[in-house]
Amino acid sequence: MGISRRQFLGWLGAAGAGATAVSRAEAASNKQFDGYPGSFGILHDTTRCIGCRKCEEACNKVNELPAPEQPFDDLSVLDKTRRTRSDVFTVVNQFQKEDSQLPVFVKKQCNHCLEPACASACFVRALRKVKTGAVIYDESLCVGCRYCMVACPFNIPAYEYNEAITPRVTKCTMCHPRIEKGLLPGCVESCPKEALAFGTRERLLKTARRRIQKYPNAYIDHIYGEQEMGGTSWLTISGTHFSEIGMREDLGTQTASSFTAGPLAAVPVVVALWPVLLTGIYAISKRKDKIADEERIHAVAQTVADANEEMQVKLAKMKDSMAKEKEAAINLEVKRALEEAAKEAAESQQASEEAGSETPKEEK
Amino acid sequence: MPQETAQVNKSIFTPFNVIAGMIIFCGLIITVLRFTGGLGAVTNLDDNNPWGIWIGFDLLCGVALAAGGYVTSASCYIFGLKRFHSAVRPAILTAFLGYALVVMALHYDVGRPWRLPYPIFLSPGTTSLLFEVGLCVFLYLTVLFIEFSPAALEWLGLKKIRNLVVRLTLVLTIFGVILSTLHQSSLGALYMIAPSKLHPLWYSGYLPVFFFVSSVFAGLSMVIFEGSLAHRHLHHKMDETHLEESAGVALGFGKAAAFVMMGYVGVKFIGIAMDNNWHYLATGWGLWFLLELIGFVVVPAFMYAIAARDRNLRLVRWASILAVLGVVLNRLNISVVAFNWHLPSADRYFPSWMEIAISLFIVTIGVVVYRFVTTRMPIFYEHPDYEH
Numbered sequence: 246m247g248i249s250r251r252q253f254l255g256w257l258g259a260a261g262a263g264a265t266a267v268s269r270a271e272a273a274s275n276k277q278f279d280g281y282p283g284s285f286g287i288l289h290d291t292t293r294c295i296g297c298r299k300c301e302e303a304c305n306k307v308n309e310l311p312a313p314e315q316p317f318d319d320l321s322v323l324d325k326t327r328r329t330r331s332d333v334f335t336v337v338n339q340f341q342k343e344d345s346q347l348p349v350f351v352k353k354q355c356n357h358c359l360e361p362a363c364a365s366a367c368f369v370r371a372l373r374k375v376k377t378g379a380v381i382y383d384e385s386l387c388v389g390c391r392y393c394m395v396a397c398p399f400n401i402p403a404y405e406y407n408e409a410i411t412p413r414v415t416k417c418t419m420c421h422p423r424i425e426k427g428l429l430p431g432c433v434e435s436c437p438k439e440a441l442a443f444g445t446r447e448r449l450l451k452t453a454r455r456r457i458q459k460y461p462n463a464y465i466d467h468i469y470g471e472q473e474m475g476g477t478s479w480l481t482i483s484g485t486h487f488s489e490i491g492m493r494e495d496l497g498t499q500t501a502s503s504f505t506a507g508p509l510a511a512v513p514v515v516v517a518l519w520p521v522l523l524t525g526i527y528a529i530s531k532r533k534d535k536i537a538d539e540e541r542i543h544a545v546a547q548t549v550a551d552a553n554e555e556m557q558v559k560l561a562k563m564k565d566s567m568a569k570e571k572e573a574a575i576n577l578e579v580k581r582a583l584e585e586a587a588k589e590a591a592e593s594q595q596a597s598e599e600a601g602s603e604t605p606k607e608e609k
Numbered sequence: 610m611p612q613e614t615a616q617v618n619k620s621i622f623t624p625f626n627v628i629a630g631m632i633i634f635c636g637l638i639i640t641v642l643r644f645t646g647g648l649g650a651v652t653n654l655d656d657n658n659p660w661g662i663w664i665g666f667d668l669l670c671g672v673a674l675a676a677g678g679y680v681t682s683a684s685c686y687i688f689g690l691k692r693f694h695s696a697v698r699p700a701i702l703t704a705f706l707g708y709a710l711v712v713m714a715l716h717y718d719v720g721r722p723w724r725l726p727y728p729i730f731l732s733p734g735t736t737s738l739l740f741e742v743g744l745c746v747f748l749y750l751t752v753l754f755i756e757f758s759p760a761a762l763e764w765l766g767l768k769k770i771r772n773l774v775v776r777l778t779l780v781l782t783i784f785g786v787i788l789s790t791l792h793q794s795s796l797g798a799l800y801m802i803a804p805s806k807l808h809p810l811w812y813s814g815y816l817p818v819f820f821f822v823s824s825v826f827a828g829l830s831m832v833i834f835e836g837s838l839a840h841r842h843l844h845h846k847m848d849e850t851h852l853e854e855s856a857g858v859a860l861g862f863g864k865a866a867a868f869v870m871m872g873y874v875g876v877k878f879i880g881i882a883m884d885n886n887w888h889y890l891a892t893g894w895g896l897w898f899l900l901e902l903i904g905f906v907v908v909p910a911f912m913y914a915i916a917a918r919d920r921n922l923r924l925v926r927w928a929s930i931l932a933v934l935g936v937v938l939n940r941l942n943i944s945v946v947a948f949n950w951h952l953p954s955a956d957r958y959f960p961s962w963m964e965i966a967i968s969l970f971i972v973t974i975g976v977v978v979y980r981f982v983t984t985r986m987p988i989f990y991e992h993p994d995y996e997h
């Protein structure tokens with residue numbers, strides 16, 4: 246490693262000072278964040294990596310992880326592409342390039358995103374980006390929902406699925422506890438080829454750029470992690486296209502939190518607008534009901550009135566017709582009486598005629 | 610009603626009871642395994658696939674299908690469609706049970722369930738959509754509990770409290786609609802953080818809109834579906850009003866669902882157009898996507914429309930089954946099928962039988978409790994003391 250312990254402690258102080266100057270919330274937020282100034286990172290140069298797995302071994306040791314099934318000097322492990330697991334915070338994978346005999350080795354671990362998807366996804370803030378640059382995990386808060394694992398674009402966090410009572414999410418800590426003690430991360434310290442370099446992120450970016458400029462044929466002109474998902478503290482440079490060595494190139498440069506910013510921003514809008522709208526709709530429907538009610542009452546009254554009028558007319562008519570009928574009946578009676586009278590008269594006349602006396606004939 | 614419980618004393622070994630009993634027995638054993646051996650002992654979850662069907666089915670489908678509660682109470686109390694009144698209580702009951710079971714299922718899925726109050730009371734992670742979901746589900750469960758309580762209070766004969774709660778109906782309904790809008794849409798937004806993992810045909814900036822709109826017709830369809838089931842099995846519990854109104858409810862809800870579903874199809878295609886994802890439609894994923902969208906949304910939408918026009922109750926019921934399946938398919942596609950689509954098949958997830966058994970177990974508990982409540986409390990009929 247190219248840095249002395251004193252230099253390292255100096256950086257640490259600078260990082261601390263820089264960090265106190267910005268007293269932002271340490272958890273991810275919805276605003277663009279370019280990392281804590283002076284925060285640390287690690288640069289992985291795959292062109293230097295020989296796949297010795299010393300970093301894996303060191304990581305296992307400093308994090309006090311259980312011994313692996315196959316020892317670390319057994320390189321046959323490299324035949325299979327692996328991912329991080331609950332008891333393996335970092336793995337080295339081997340990729341065979343088409344145009345060359347030499348394989349490429351790539352170390353994989355948490356990239357310590359500047360705006361970590363995992364931290365923005367965690368609903369108890371168990372994951373945080375801290376001033377050293379590390380993304381660290383607080384076991385005492387974690388509920389075990391595993392949304393961080395869903396969110397991480399690099400598929401890094403692992404889970405202790407076989408723990409019944411105290412399952413944890415696990416991942417590389419960037420050796421945060423060691424950094425705080427002024428020690429180098431275990432993997433960096435143990436790398437025999439300086440394929441891993443520790444320093445402030447700004448400085449590592451410069452180093453990476455210098456190497457790429459100096460040996461343009463040996464490197465792809467891209468620093469993986471400078472922009473990916475809004476930037477990561479862990480940087481990688483390579484002589485092979487990243488997509489060929491198991492690193493996704495389609496992640497884009499937007500931070501994870503930018504994808505969820507829209508829906509989160511919609512919350513206050515819904516909370517503010519919905520009650521107004523809904524009460525409005527309620528008022529309208531209520532009013533509609535009221536108007537309908539009023540109309541109904543009115544209609545009823547109208548029908549009653551109409552009915553009354555009709556009744557009057559009917560009654561009058563009835564009276565009329567009754568009167569007429571009465572009259573007719575009287576007339577009939579009168580007529581009948583008259584007829585009878587006439588008949589009687591005629592009879593008596595006939596009788597008197599029969600008796601021989603002349604009386605004038607009555608006309609009808 | 611107490612005098613009607615006499616017939617329960619027949620035999621307890623009915624086919625329903627036997628099957629339900631077996632599922633519950635199995636479920637209890639797996640529960641013990643789950644809490645003594647950890648998630649690994651019973652699930653096929655792994656580091657690449659942290660969420661399985663306990664999230665995809667129990668949470669996502671559970672919440673979507675319980676949307677009938679807010680949809681029905683909103684249409685009755687806010688939109689003033691009084692003819693749907695008799696559908697409100699069954700819908701609220703289903704929603705309450707649905708959410709309670711969702712919360713129960715979460716206790717199986719999260720690693721340390723006793724910490725579930727942490728995000729709300731101890732250390733809220735406000736940048737997380739899961740926080741929003743959690744908070745809203747918690748609040749809404751409370752609202753549903755209060756909304757449902759009059760039925761229980763009438764059963765218990767506690768008039769005074771019951772009348773107090775009934776007076777809160779409008780406020781509760783509005784509160785319920787706000788909370789439902791938020792968490793129904795946030796469930797979709799959960800997946801927005803992982804554009805690199807979800808297939809582009811399902812991933813969209815409109816995910817929250819899709820989830821919210823589909824929850825509306827999921828809720829409507831569920832009310833219809835459940836209504837037809839209840840009719841077959843709980844007919845004797847229904848009063849005149851309920852029986853008279855139920856056909857109108859089914860047809861009215863079917864018609865509403867037809868409109869919402871066509872709107873949903875529209876936004877889905879706008880979503881594809883926005884991201885210019887048309888070329889994916891020609892792939893195998895595209896066919897699967899179209900099957901979901903045409904076979905399980907467009908088709909039932911047309912069935913609903915025709916059924917509403919012809920006043921065909923049977924068709925409405927068939928359409929509701931198809932629509933419910935469609936929502937389930939959509940939620941499973943997003944959470945399981947099209948999630949991690951880029952991984953080699955060896956790394957993909959398929960649920961273990963025990964995961965399926967626990968999901969069945971939870972649904973069964975729901976059905977059993979539903980039967981218990983509806984055969985005792987005034988759900989399908991108005992309590993004689995409180996008729997209005």
Ligand code: SF4
Pocket residue numbers: 354355356357358361362363364380396397398399400401402416
């Ligand atoms: S790589 Fe994954 S686990 Fe690591 S900080 Fe980024 S999002 Fe979190």
Ligand code: SF4
Pocket residue numbers: 366367368369370371372386387388389390391392393394414
């Ligand atoms: S599993 Fe733990 S760390 Fe990960 S998001 Fe859930 S609560 Fe946070």
Ligand code: SF4
Pocket residue numbers: 303304305307308334335354416417418419420430431432433
């Ligand atoms: S930084 Fe520490 S935890 Fe991370 S890979 Fe290196 S040794 Fe392991």
